[in-house]
Amino acid sequence: MVEKRLEWARWAEVIAGVAVLGMAAWWLRSSYGLSRIPGWAGLALGAVLIWIGIQRLRFGAQRGGLGVVQLDERRLTYMGPLTGGMIDLDDLARLDFDGTGRPPHWVLTGRNGTLLAIPINAEGGERLFDAFSALPGLSSARLSGIVMKKERQRVLIWKE
Incomplete structure (x- = not known):
């Protein structure tokens, strides 16, 4: 049980990035004019979170070693x-x-x-x-x- 929870924790940044992208897309779709600025900022933030999360996943892909x-x-x-x-x-x-x-x-x-x-x-x-x-x-x-x-x-x- 603990191992599965730790495995999901490795994906936390990617999941958060997807959630932020989804909320930003909804915001952009339902707003007009200058009120769309937070939506564009959210898209950028979501993309950055996903990118950082993928870098961390690639770095920590090897597990189960000694020490x-x-x-x-x-x-x-x-x-x-x-x-x-x-x-x-x-x-x-x-x-x-x-x-x-x-x-x-x-x-x-x-x-x-x-x-x-x-x-x-x-x-x-x-x-x-x-x-x-x-x-x-x-x-x-x-x-x-x-x-x-x-x-x-x-x-x-x-x-x-």
């Missing part, structure tokens, strides 16, 4: 059966995607040389989308695109 990811106040912690560690996102110097691993890994490098490798299918890995999207100059489309391409080499995604 757990936690994110608390910009401190990222990975606890795995063989490795683990923590890194503050403010101390992050480099982010790589290592597609040579099985499963592929996110490799985070701190300013002091600390390395943290997190499998893309680790439990709670969807939290990384927001954490990585907050890095300056890194787009959410690039993040989800790299996961969907399934690169088979190590790729630099972001560098300080």
